Amino acid sequence: MLQEESDLSLIIAQIVQKLKGSNLYAQLERQAWASLQRPEIKLESLKEDIKEFFKISGWEKKLQNAVYSELSVFPLPSHPAAPPEHLKEPLVYMRKAQGSWEKRILKSLNSMCTELSIPLARKRPVGEQKELLNKWNEMGTDEPDLSLFRPVYAPKDFLEVLINLRNPNYENGDSLSFRTHLGLIQVPLKVKDIPELKEFFVELGLTTGQLGIDDSTQVPPELFENEHVRIGQKVLTEQDSAAAQQYIRQGSPTALRAELWALILNISSHPEDILYYEQLKTNVIQHDLLVDSLIYKDVKLTASNDDYYFVFEDYLYQVLLCFSRDTSVLSHFAYNSASPPKSYIRGKLGLEEYAVFYPPNGVIPFHGFSMYVAPLCFLYHEPSKLYQIFREMYVRFFFRLHSISSHPSGIVSLCLLFETLLQTYLPQLFYHLREIGAQPLRISFKWMVRAFSGYLATDQLLLLWDRILGYNSLEILAVLAAAVFAFRAVNLMEVTSLAAAEVRISFAEMGWK
Amino acid sequence: MAGKVKWVTDIEKSVLINNFEKRGWVQVTENEDWNFYWMSVQTIRNVFSVETGYRLSDDQIVNHFPNHYELTRKDLMVKNIKRYRKELEKEGSPLAEKDESGKYLYLDFVPVTYMLPADYNLFVEEFRKSPSSTWIMKPCGKAQGKGIFLINKLSQIKKWSRDSKTSSFVTQSTKEAYVISLYINNPLLIGGRKFDLRLYVLVSTYRPLRCYMYKLGFCRFCTVKYTPSTSELDNMFVHLTNVAIQKHGEDYNHIHGGKWTVNNLRLYLESTRGKEVTSKLFDEIHWIIVQSLKAVAPVMNNDKHCFECYGYDIIIDDKLKPWLIEVNASPSLTSSTANDRILKYNLINDTLNIAVPNGEIPDCKWNKSPPKEVLGNYEILQILHR
Numbered sequence: 001m002l003q004e005e006s007d008l009s010l011i012i013a014q015i016v017q018k019l020k021g022s023n024l025y026a027q028l029e030r031q032a033w034a035s036l037q038r039p040e041i042k043l044e045s046l047k048e049d050i051k052e053f054f055k056i057s058g059w060e061k062k063l064q065n066a067v068y069s070e071l072s073v074f075p076l077p078s079h080p081a082a083p084p085e086h087l088k089e090p091l092v093y094m095r096k097a098q099g100s101w102e103k104r105i106l107k108s109l110n111s112m113c114t115e116l117s118i119p120l121a122r123k124r125p126v127g128e129q130k131e132l133l134n135k136w137n138e139m140g141t142d143e144p145d146l147s148l149f150r151p152v153y154a155p156k157d158f159l160e161v162l163i164n165l166r167n168p169n170y171e172n173g174d175s176l177s178f179r180t181h182l183g184l185i186q187v188p189l190k191v192k193d194i195p196e197l198k199e200f201f202v203e204l205g206l207t208t209g210q211l212g213i214d215d216s217t218q219v220p221p222e223l224f225e226n227e228h229v230r231i232g233q234k235v236l237t238e239q240d241s242a243a244a245q246q247y248i249r250q251g252s253p254t255a256l257r258a259e260l261w262a263l264i265l266n267i268s269s270h271p272e273d274i275l276y277y278e279q280l281k282t283n284v285i286q287h288d289l290l291v292d293s294l295i296y297k298d299v300k301l302t303a304s305n306d307d308y309y310f311v312f313e314d315y316l317y318q319v320l321l322c323f324s325r326d327t328s329v330l331s332h333f334a335y336n337s338a339s340p341p342k343s344y345i346r347g348k349l350g351l352e353e354y355a356v357f358y359p360p361n362g363v364i365p366f367h368g369f370s371m372y373v374a375p376l377c378f379l380y381h382e383p384s385k386l387y388q389i390f391r392e393m394y395v396r397f398f399f400r401l402h403s404i405s406s407h408p409s410g411i412v413s414l415c416l417l418f419e420t421l422l423q424t425y426l427p428q429l430f431y432h433l434r435e436i437g438a439q440p441l442r443i444s445f446k447w448m449v450r451a452f453s454g455y456l457a458t459d460q461l462l463l464l465w466d467r468i469l470g471y472n473s474l475e476i477l478a479v480l481a482a483a484v485f486a487f488r489a490v491n492l493m494e495v496t497s498l499a500a501a502e503v504r505i506s507f508a509e510m511g512w513k
Numbered sequence: 514m515a516g517k518v519k520w521v522t523d524i525e526k527s528v529l530i531n532n533f534e535k536r537g538w539v540q541v542t543e544n545e546d547w548n549f550y551w552m553s554v555q556t557i558r559n560v561f562s563v564e565t566g567y568r569l570s571d572d573q574i575v576n577h578f579p580n581h582y583e584l585t586r587k588d589l590m591v592k593n594i595k596r597y598r599k600e601l602e603k604e605g606s607p608l609a610e611k612d613e614s615g616k617y618l619y620l621d622f623v624p625v626t627y628m629l630p631a632d633y634n635l636f637v638e639e640f641r642k643s644p645s646s647t648w649i650m651k652p653c654g655k656a657q658g659k660g661i662f663l664i665n666k667l668s669q670i671k672k673w674s675r676d677s678k679t680s681s682f683v684t685q686s687t688k689e690a691y692v693i694s695l696y697i698n699n700p701l702l703i704g705g706r707k708f709d710l711r712l713y714v715l716v717s718t719y720r721p722l723r724c725y726m727y728k729l730g731f732c733r734f735c736t737v738k739y740t741p742s743t744s745e746l747d748n749m750f751v752h753l754t755n756v757a758i759q760k761h762g763e764d765y766n767h768i769h770g771g772k773w774t775v776n777n778l779r780l781y782l783e784s785t786r787g788k789e790v791t792s793k794l795f796d797e798i799h800w801i802i803v804q805s806l807k808a809v810a811p812v813m814n815n816d817k818h819c820f821e822c823y824g825y826d827i828i829i830d831d832k833l834k835p836w837l838i839e840v841n842a843s844p845s846l847t848s849s850t851a852n853d854r855i856l857k858y859n860l861i862n863d864t865l866n867i868a869v870p871n872g873e874i875p876d877c878k879w880n881k882s883p884p885k886e887v888l889g890n891y892e893i894l895q896i897l898h899r
Contacts, residue, residue: 137705254780255788307769307852308777311704311734377704379784459780 015070023272024066031059058239065241069266072245072472073396075335089337089405093167094412098337098404101161105364106341108152113290116148120290120343120358129285136281140304140313146297151367155449158366158402159184159442162412165404182434183419184441189406191417194425197479201471203249211251212463232256241266249470251463258379264469265392269385277384280322283360287325291359295320299370307513308458312377316370319387323394329361332395337405338362363399368446371453372398375461397474401449409474414448415441417478422485429489438498443505444481451477455507518874522551526846528857532865536872548874551576554842561814569818574868574875577842578719578821579814584805585823585842587692588653591626597808622801622837626694628653629673636693640667647696654690656841663696697836701829703781708734710775710827710835713844714802714894715864717820717881719813721897724806725867726799728890729856732773736766770850782833790833798827798835803895805837817877820868822860863889 019025032050035041041049054060075087089095113120124132135141163184170188192200204210209224219225228250235243236259244263252260262268284292299316303309309316323329333340340362348354373390380386400410407413422430422440433440447455451474452464467476485492488505495501507513518538522529529551533540541547552560552575559565561579569575583589598620601609610618627636629650640648650670652660664670673691700707713727782791802825824844828836846861848854866887869875882896 253788254783255791258784305766305768307773310766310769310771311706311773314705378781381785458777462784 011071014074015067018070018074019063019066022066023270024062028054028059028063031057061239065239065263065266068241068245073335084334087335088333088339089407091167091406093169094165094337094404094406097161097165099339101158101404102338102341105152109290109341109364112150112152118290118293122288124286124288128288132285136285136318138314139317140299144293144296146293146300149293149297151298151301152294152364154367155446158411158449159445162404162415165412181416181419182423182430183416184439185412185416185419187412187416189413189416191408191413191420192475194421197475200473201476201479203470204467209250211253211466212460229253229256232260236260236263239263245470245472247470248466252466254459254462257462257466261379261389261469262385265389265396267385267388267392269382269388273388274384277322277387280325280387281318283325284321289324289359291324291365292321294365295324295370298365298367302368302454303370303374306371306374306454309371309374309377309454312374315377315381315383315386316373318383319373319390320365320370322387323391324359324361324363324365326361326391327357329363329391329395330357332399333362336399336403337407337410338399338403363394366402368450368454371450375453375458375465378458378462396472397468398451400474401451411449414474414478415445417475418444418448418481421479421482425482426486426489429485429492432493433501436496436498436501438495438501440485442498443502444485447481447484448477452480455513457513460512516874518548518869518872519546520549520551521547523553523556524551524843524846528846528848528854528861531858532861536865538872548572549574549869554581557581561816569816569877571877572874573818574877575819576821576868578716578819579816580812581821581842583812584809584840586653587626587651587839588628588690590805590809590840591623591628591692593812594620594623594805594808597804619800620804622797622804622835624694624697624836624838626692629670629691629693633673637667647698648693649696650691650693651839652689652691656843657845664693697828697830699831701831701833703734703778706734706736708732708773709838710778710798710825710829711844712775712798712802712825712827713860714806714823714825715820715867715891716806716823717867717883718817719806719810719815722803722806722810723881723896724803724894725888725891726802726894727860727863728775728892729859730775731856732775732778734771734773736771768850770853772850772853786833794829794833794835799894801827801835801837805840806895820864822864859890863887863891867891 031054035050035053038053041053051060054063079086085095089098109120132139163186165185165187167187198205202208209228211225211228214223215221215225215228232247232253233256235247236256241263244260248260248264295317299313299320303316304313330340340357341364342355343358344351344354344356372394373386376386376390376393380389397409400407401414402411404410404412419430419441430440451468452461456464464476464480468474484505488510491504492501495504503509518536519541520533520538521541521543522533523543533549538549543550550556550573554577557575557577557579560567560569560575583593598609598617601620608619612618625639627633627639629636640646645665647663647665650662650664670693710730710732712730715725715727717723717725779791779795782794821842822844824841826838826841828838830836846857848857865872866889867883870879870883870887
């Protein structure tokens, strides 16, 4: 009992600490002072009266949402004596692997820099600044010469690193048994099995209504859709983050989705937020970063060629260029196994006073990165709101898809979950594909790394991302990947090569895109 | 009497020919006994012309109505709609209700349009009311965006005024006739880009009116960002959405062809604007298509050998109001992307299923009531029984 109490007080202390520096705190303080004018606030019962006032005016709800947000994002302190690295990643070998991977990426970036003789960052001359400002809404037509730039890495490079991950403390023995994992991932992480998944995803059960299925034209709307939409509207009126998160597990109506996601992610557009975005935009205008070219290249290679997202090309630049310069993103590295790359002012290599994070937000984009932003353009057309939503989605979820960690929603666990599901429940298929040199993960890895963006039709993708938000977990990506293989199992048993397997299971082939 | 359907076409497009062949139909020439002729608009003119025309027999079907131009020529379409509105007004129909400023509440779906040179003076009067407006000049008989230009000064169309002043009996060759319409300079923009909607509408008979709309229409985006600025008036890549024009722009992409499905549009609008206004928009689009068909129905030669698949061009403004820009009798069957090819192939397939029941030798006297199962991707817009 005592242990729980002290855990709880630790958590409360941590959250209070975090919220004290926030905008919400300042607003609550102001509201409390202003409320003293109100007749119902009496000096004798000051504390109770103000609390009551907060409840009625909706401020308590806002505080509740903020606390809920903190609980969802920040991992709970495991032990008061645990060093900060443990919050990033408790397992040493994972930390080491992530560290070497980062070194490789940075080396690749630096050598591109040297090869092309382009500085990592430079200040734009005034003329160039003016031109960029004029072109801000149509950067897609700029088309600088990108032929010499290559993406720093692609998902398949990252997969190779994951395949070579080993736990030095784990001795499997050389003998094969029925317990041997036949997939590519060879680290012993705990992943959920089907009974546990069924419990975790209980709202996705066959007897519970789902949007995307039970609202199709053949089903009378009175059976499920109407009531579900009504509840959604009520959730929005109440402005309750936790309720929204629970609600969205059954999918969101298209008209309510933008607001529901904002509520769950605790995003509200205050003037300060818009100002902050404008400040980032100014940073983009004033300084040119090498990563900008990488972003351009990525957008041109991926989103510009996509049937759904080509329309929003310019929005993608407006979001991603600002994102690279946003130092507030650095705070997520406290719980990300990755660390922001450090660079040094020219000529001052190794001197800590001259160290800077590069890019300023510490995130180096890879091939396909812009596809994290693209689907959001269907929901938000104001650049600053779109930006805030994307940033929050990144620091809550997307970062886990390209850093090496033992977290249950980290890409390593997702890969292992996928392979385990397949090996346990579709052993014949798994064995067959392995035999023909078509390890299933080689096909599904790119789907999971991109959270299926660019693979599923947008309306389907948004229904999928509803569940990511609803369950605050990325495990659904692995389950979906396995389900796709199960769906095409009969077809896949006939193929004799990896290339043929890729074709049979391509989303375009299946008419899902 | 089961024989194979004999087909002819003077439009060499694979989406057509593949559809005929997959039904096991037999290709013949136009001089032989044919049952089905997918013809160009020039050919339909010949078939029904006084000098070169000939009677079609009961087992012959063609893909155009003889005087389709009542709907598909820009000037005649506007003329027919204006006439239709006046008729409704005269009979006191609630459809012709107007608001305080004299605008039709339900039938104001065509931008203000005048014929040139005939209505030149009327146009000038209107132009002077709002001198900062932009107008679009379109040749009556051309397609694919040819010959279209924008004006914002009377001096730019002086040529048409001079002609009308010189003589009162000048026979204007139809090639030089233009329509001038108020340019919609507040189009709905997505991603900062202007787009228009291309919808396919099949009419199997005008009296009684039976029409179907293809569910898989698409949006055509301009490659360049939209700007109403006057300096860009000459830049056709900003203003005209015809693929024929956009294809030559620097940024034209051959993978998606600058096209979005109507479903994407619907998803985007529902997500950003809400379900009610989106449903209202789509209802209005259906409404204006039906009204335009009703407007020309009385003057259409409802020949029983004919059906027609029209390409409707619609622009949505930033208040989510749809505007009918024009109707095409021969919508392009060229495919600009792989998706496009699939769409057009399916379009022809579903059209043939409705127009030529069971793929058998047609009898033009049939009741033109296809069963629901053959509609494919078409949905009923209006089926009148008498």
